[in-house]
Structures are given as structure tokens and as C-alpha cells.
Amino acid sequence: MNAGSTKDRILDTAELLLARRGLDATSLRNITSAAGVNLAAVNYHFRSKDELILAVFTRLVEPMTARRLALLDALAPDASLEDVLTCLFRPALEMAKHKALVARMYVERPDLFQRIFETHLQPSAHRFASAFGQRLPELTAMELGWRMHFLVGLTIHTLAAEPILRAISGDPAPLDNMDTVLAKLVAFGAGGLRARATTRELAHE
Amino acid sequence: MNAGSTKDRILDTAELLLARRGLDATSLRNITSAAGVNLAAVNYHFRSKDELILAVFTRLVEPMTARRLALLDALAPDASLEDVLTCLFRPALEMAKHKALVARMYVERPDLFQRIFETHLQPSAHRFASAFGQRLPELTAMELGWRMHFLVGLTIHTLAAEPILRAISGDPAPLDNMDTVLAKLVAFGAGGLRARATTRELAHE
DNA sequence: GTATCATTGAAGCGAACGTATGAACGCGGG
DNA sequence: CCCGCGTTCATACGTTCGCTTCAATGATAC
Secondary structure, three states: OOOOOHHHHHHHHHHHHHHHHOOOOOOHHHHHHHHOOOOHHHHHHOOOHHHHHHHHHHHHHHHHHHHHHHHHHOOOOOOOHHHHHHHHHHHHHHOHHHHHHHHHHHHHOHHHHHHHHHHHHHHHHHHHHHHHHHHOOOOOHHHHHHHHHHHHHHHHHHHHOHHHHHHHHOOOOOOOOHHHHHHHHHHHHHHHHHOOOOOOHHHHO | OOOOOHHHHHHHHHHHHHHHHOOOOOOHHHHHHHHOOOOHHHHHHOOOHHHHHHHHHHHHHHHHHHHHHHHHHOOOOOOOHHHHHHHHHHHHHHOHHHHHHHHHHHHHOHHHHHHHHHHHHHHHHHHHHHHHHHHOOOOOHHHHHHHHHHHHHHHHHHHHOHHHHHHHHOOOOOOOOHHHHHHHHHHHHHHHHHOOOOOOHHHHO
16 A cells, blocks of 8 residues: 555554554554554564554654754854744644644653653753753743743644644634744744743742 | 442542543453442443543533633733633642543543533633733734633643653652642743734734 | 575464443332 | 332453464575
8 A cells, every 4th residue: 555665664554543543542453454564564573562653753753853953053143032942843843744643642652752752852852941041041940941841832732732723713724834833833932931930949949 | 449429439430540541541340440339330320431531521620610710700800911821720730630631631532522622611711712802902813812722732731741841840749839830830821922923814814 | 496584474362342231239118 | 018210230242452373475695
């Protein structure tokens, strides 16, 4: 049904079905029959269903992180906060095709997500934290951590919640125009980042 | 093991296990054996696993919505944007105990979440949209819709992602001090809401 | 041509799932 | 006393799951 090797066909089909129907709900039989390969091929090329899922997800996340860092590196030193946010959000929106899989990984298999997060997302998170910190010197590290957490929430939620987003915004195909979404995300994120810091930090440390 | 009727014991135990292990991953046998009731009791009191899940979730969401609206009603007409956000976020954080279940419902069973959203969340969303609209008159309805969507993202993500949040913020028990989290959420949300509207709206309508 | 070895194929394993069934139970009203 | 009814019980059905087994296949090296 697809071109490519058996292994690639499995990866491609798994990517599609896992995102569409969920991790638990998609059986290896669903994947292999849709891919036109034998069931046993999964346990041959990958060792288990979990490792297949990890392989699928890694293949998605790696280019996104690379693109984020490339955009960040290409930024002028005096670039604005909005520019940095764009480096963060644009590669995420570029994988909007795979939004459902990201969200499912995030909630259905936090253990697997955690492994990906530590190996692929965490390093770039530090890069962005320092870029934000330079432009928001009045924030403590902890306050900035919280706000970056909120940025993650914006990203994942925007990727994941297209139907509800449609109901709220009235836009019939809200994720189709990436630049529009990006502008709204950047505006909201920058506003949130620039909010005056909550106090209580000193009492907390 | 629990007090109360069989039906209540099922609800209590299901609430716990569904949140802890996930919707698909928790079997009716897990629930009934932990609750000390017979397997068939589930299909007697509820008609199916789906309707049990709906009953559990409804029991959580209803008081939250009621509390949100009560707080909103008690607000002075000249209350600030931050005050309105507090009405929105505080009841959500008060159900932090059940954060995992909210997130799981949201991603694993969007169909069920949608039903709850339409019957229990949507009406109060309109109330809040109007409260926000009064205080942000320069925003179009659609722009406001987008930003309320971002608020939902902040809420759900904050409820759902305690472990990652811990890693980012460095706070060892980030959700324990509700007032601290609330202040950060309100500050970030207000900043995002107040950001200057992105253009392009007229070309879009 | 034949040996080799990575890959694929068909079939089946035991286990767990959601749901259904019909008998037993407990208890208030005749 | 016992009937009727809401509830609980043990048990089983049919399905699907992840994973395994082992024989067949096919390209490559000699």
C-alpha cells in the first residue's frame, strides 16, 4: 500500500493510526494489516509495541527540535521576545499534521513521553530558557520556568484541541492558516511572559 | 472497602483508578475488585463502561462549573480582568486532585469530553466570554475566542502536567500551594489577554 | 548451483477485555 | 408467611489483544 521497506511502511502506518485512534486503541494488527505487512514484522523490526511507538514519536520530534534550534541560532542578538517565541512555536505548528499523536503520547503514555522529553526536548528547553531570560531579566529562574510551562500548555493544547478550538473561535478550519495561529500564539505568549512577576518568590526559596 | 452504596463505591473507585491508570487501561474488573463489588454491578447500575466514565466525570465537573458561576456572580461590576480570571482558574485548581482524570478524558475520549463540554462547560464559557469582552472591548469576538482557548490550554496543561512542570520550574511540589499557582496563572493569562490584537481579522471575516 | 542469513508468512498461545445471563439474596407490604 | 422486586452473585460467551513459533522466501556470497 505504501512504498518503501517493511520497516518504513510500519512506521508510516503506525504514525497515522496511533494518532487517529489512540495508542491503546490501535492494535498491532490494525497497523500491520493497514500497512500490508505481516504481524510478526513489528516484533521483528521493533522489539515490542512500546518501542514501535517510541520510534514513531522520535522520528517526529527530532526534526522539530532541530528546526527550533536552527531558527534560534539564526536569530539576531537583538531579536525581540516575539521573535524567540516564533522560533519556539513555528516548528511545533509545522507538525500540526501530527498534533493528535503528540497529545496522545503526552497523556496516554507519560512514561514514554518523559523519555522523549529528556532526550530530545529538554536540551532545547534550556536554550530557550536562556533566550527568554536575556529578554526578561526581571524574572527569577523559577518564575520563568513556570511561564515556559505555560508556553508548553499553549502549544500542546493548540495542537490537540482543534475541534473545541473550532467551537470556541468560530473559525471553521482554525489550524489551516498557520501564520494566523502563529501570530495569535506569539501575541498571547508574549503578553503572558511580560506580565509582572508574582511576588512570594523570595519567601519560597 | 468503602462506605456507601454499591453504586457510590463504584463511582468512588472508578474515579480513583481511571485517573491513576487511564481509561482504557483500567478494566471494569480492576474497578469492581478494588471496590469490593461484583463485576456485573457496573452493567446493572450504569449501562456500560462509557456511561460509568461519563457519570464519574459529570460528578466532578458539575460542582466546578457551579462554583465558577457563583464566583462570577459574586463579582463587583467594576472587578478587574484578574478577578474574572480568578473565578475561572480557582475552581479548576480546586479539582487538582482530579487533574489526571481531566487530562485523560480530554485526550483519550474526546467524544465523551465533548458531551460534557457541551452540556456543562459551554454555557459557563459564554458567561465568561461576556465578562472578558466587557473588559477587553478592543478584541473581536473571534480574537477573544482564540484567547479563551489559550486559557483552556493553560488550565488543562497546568492540571495535567505536574511532573514535567516540576522539572521545568524546579518546584518540588508545584501544585501544593494553590494560591501560588493561581497567582501565576492569573498573571500569565491576564498578560496574554491584554496583548494587542493581531490584525488580519477583517480580511478573515 | 548452493549455502547463508536476514526477512516475511500463517497460525496459534494464553490472557484479558466488555458484556450478558439466570439464579440467589434481602426485605418491605399483603 | 410469602410474594415481588430491586439488587447482587457466580459464571460464561465471544472477541481481541500482544507476542511467539517455525516454516517459507529471497537476495547475496562463494
